[in-house]
Amino acid sequence: MRCAEVVTQLRGLASSLGANAEGSEWYLFGSILRDDAYAADIDLMVLCGSDEQADSLRRAIDPDCLGLPIHLAFLTYREAAEVSAVQLQNARPIFPMLFSETQVFRARTTIVADRSR
Amino acid sequence: LSNSVRDWVADKLTTDQALEVVSRTPEDFLVVKQPSGYSFMVAVLGIKNVVEHAHVAPLFTGSNQPELVINVPSKALWSGPAIDHIHAASAAFGTLGDVSRAARTGDAGSYRNKNMSFFINAIRQHSNVTGVSYIYERVLGVQRRSGPSLNVVVVDAYNMSAEDVRNAKDRYGHFDIVLKGSSYGAITYHAEQAAALVGAEALTFKDLIRRLGK
Numbered sequence: 001m002r003c004a005e006v007v008t009q010l011r012g013l014a015s016s017l018g019a020n021a022e023g024s025e026w027y028l029f030g031s032i033l034r035d036d037a038y039a040a041d042i043d044l045m046v047l048c049g050s051d052e053q054a055d056s057l058r059r060a061i062d063p064d065c066l067g068l069p070i071h072l073a074f075l076t077y078r079e080a081a082e083v084s085a086v087q088l089q090n091a092r093p094i095f096p097m098l099f100s101e102t103q104v105f106r107a108r109t110t111i112v113a114d115r116s117r
Numbered sequence: 118l119s120n121s122v123r124d125w126v127a128d129k130l131t132t133d134q135a136l137e138v139v140s141r142t143p144e145d146f147l148v149v150k151q152p153s154g155y156s157f158m159v160a161v162l163g164i165k166n167v168v169e170h171a172h173v174a175p176l177f178t179g180s181n182q183p184e185l186v187i188n189v190p191s192k193a194l195w196s197g198p199a200i201d202h203i204h205a206a207s208a209a210f211g212t213l214g215d216v217s218r219a220a221r222t223g224d225a226g227s228y229r230n231k232n233m234s235f236f237i238n239a240i241r242q243h244s245n246v247t248g249v250s251y252i253y254e255r256v257l258g259v260q261r262r263s264g265p266s267l268n269v270v271v272v273d274a275y276n277m278s279a280e281d282v283r284n285a286k287d288r289y290g291h292f293d294i295v296l297k298g299s300s301y302g303a304i305t306y307h308a309e310q311a312a313a314l315v316g317a318e319a320l321t322f323k324d325l326i327r328r329l330g331k
Contacts, residue, residue, distance in 0.1 A: 037135055038221065040214040054280040062190075067133030069191045069214045071273070074280040079305040083276045088302065 003028070003035050006042055007094050009066050014095040020060050023049045027091035032068075042066060045073045045091050047080050122163040122189055123147065126213060134217045142181045149216060157184040157225040159216060164188055167253075168210075170198035177206045184225035186210045194288065197251035197258075210254070230254075232298050236271060236322070243329045256289050261329065268292040269325070275302035277319060282311035294328065295319050 007028065014021045030043030048054040054074040063070040075085055085091070127138040127147055137150045142158060150156040160176045160183035162168060168188050176183055186203055188195070191212035203210045209219055209228040219228035233255070240259055241249050248260040252268060259267045270285045270292045277297040285295055295312050297304055297320070304319050312319035320328060 038217055040218045048280075051279060051283075054278075055283065058280065058284055063192055064190050064213070067129050069212050073274055073276070073278070075276065075278040075305070076280075076307070079276070079278050079307055082305055083303040085276050085302075089275055 003032055006032055006066065010042075010044065011095050011097065013061070013065065017057070017060055020053070020056055021095070024053060024057065024095075025093060026095035027086055027089075027093050029089040029091040030071075033090075033092055039068060041069045041071045043071050043073070045075065045080075045085065045089065047075055047077050047086075050076065120145075123161045126159075126161050126187070126189060129213060130216055136217060136220060144176075144179050144181055146181060146183050149220065151220045153223075155220065155223050157220070159183060159225075160186045162186065162188040164193050165190065167194045167196055168199045169196050170202055173199045173202050173210075177202070177208070182206060182208070184208055185216065185219050185228065187212055187216060189213060192288075195251075195254040197253065200251045200254060232273065233257075233271060236269075236296070236298075239322070239326070240269075240329065243326065245330050253289055255285075256292065259329065264331065267294055267329075269294045269296055271296050271298045273298045275299045277302075277304045277308045279305065279307035279311040282308050282315070282317075282319060286315050292317055294325060296325055297321050 010026060014026055025047040027045040029045060031039040032042050046057055048057065054076065058074060061072060063072060080086060123145060130136045130138055130149060135152065138147050139150045139156065140148045142148065146158040146160050148156055149159050158181060162172055164172055173186060176186060186208060195210055200210060207226045209226055219225040222228050237249050237257065240246055245261050245263055246259055247262055250258045252258045255271050257269045259269055268291060270289055272281045272285055272295055274281050274297060282295050285292065295317055300322065304321065309319045
């Protein structure tokens with residue numbers, strides 16, 4: 001599976017969970033980020049506001065819903081900060097999307113066009 | 118097992134894992150081929166809760182015998198007797214994601230989870246240990262010369278969180294030790310607290326080796 005395809009599918013999954021996923025942050029890490037053709041699973045780290053949210057998301061996410069099994073790691077924000085989880089695992093944020101990739105592309109294009117005038 | 122689970126697996130192997138399903142045996146095992154040309158037989162189970170000995174034993178009675186047995190859904194447990202039977206038949210077990218890992222070995226039947234093999238060998242060599250056995254695919258029963266037997270759950274996590282500990286309790290029931298499977302990363306303070314709450318200890322491998330002697 002290609003990384004871009006996985007990101008799209010996971011964003012769709014996160015959005016479909018509605019209030020369950022509100023306030024959580026989702027990060028990809030591991031072999032799938034490198035577009036490794038032999039990736040055997042999808043490493044997904046989800047940071048949660050509380051233990052209850054972590055337990056609820058564990059129940060809500062089907063690890064077989066994509067083409068490869070999802071390997072889930074849930075940490076509260078406090079735990080993630082304690083062990084520098086995002087930094088040490090070189091994790092890439094995928095949800096929530098503050099800006100769509102199209103918006104970012106358009107903004108960059110506009111800046112480049114403005115500079116060239 | 119309905120053909121839909123096998124069809125789903127065959128489709129995922131072809132579209133997402135760069136493998137080819139070239140045929141099916143009369144027993145309905147998938148014959149999976151790697152781009153290198155290596156091929157092997159995969160039996161697909163669709164057990165929802167716990168894969169038991171009774172589910173796997175019939176797979177090894179015919180003229181064709183699978184090198185790999187996988188189960189969908191991946192979150193189902195594998196019982197110790199089921200695992201022992203598969204290994205005794207020189208075969209391997211796992212989930213959909215393990216098919217490509219097993220294929221890469223060039224001898225799918227010898228494929229083993231590297232982490233679990235490492236822990237089993239290391240624990241077995243401890244001077245106070247008389248035996249190690251699978252209780253579930255991630256739970257080992259450790260018999261000791263001195264001191265009671267210990268149930269050890271191996272959590273496949275870079276950083277072990279409190280949720281990892283609660284999830285292990287939900288999945289496997291009682292355990293004495295929850296072991297962080299990665300040699301990197303850390304155990305969070307809340308994970309240690311969560312383990313203490315269920316009467317267990319959250320340990321790294323180094324801590325476990327010390328603990329086995331006590």
